Amino acid sequence: MTVRELPPVSSLTEQQRRGRRCTWCGYPLAPGTDVDLGEQRATAKNGAAYSWFPRACADTGECAQQEAQARQ
Template sequence: MTTRALPPVTTLTEAQQRGWACVWCRTALGIGLGDNLGEQRVTPATGAAYTWFPRQCPDRPACQAREGA
């Protein structure tokens, strides 16, 4: 899917962590839209481990343009 390293989960919004928004440009992604980047597991130094579900825009050039803006 992507060759880029995912950003640290602590820098992302709840919508980005849940796959409701693009992990790169924050654009809202509707049901069935976007590319699934796989289930990610995080074990923080303190607190309980949790899972997050990043997705990215299907139109990568447009996503990169929004991300750079």
């Protein structure tokens, strides 16, 4: 699987940061149908470091279609 560069955490919703929705397309994820992208470290505007946990659709083709639809 090609690893895509993650979008800036500031552009994501709370649910995306917590891994409840796909990082790319924003669709709700169900256990077993998603991919764990690993813990990410980020720094908030106030300088505090924190972790976020991106997850994504396992079906990258479907994800790309959903992502394209979300941008329309």
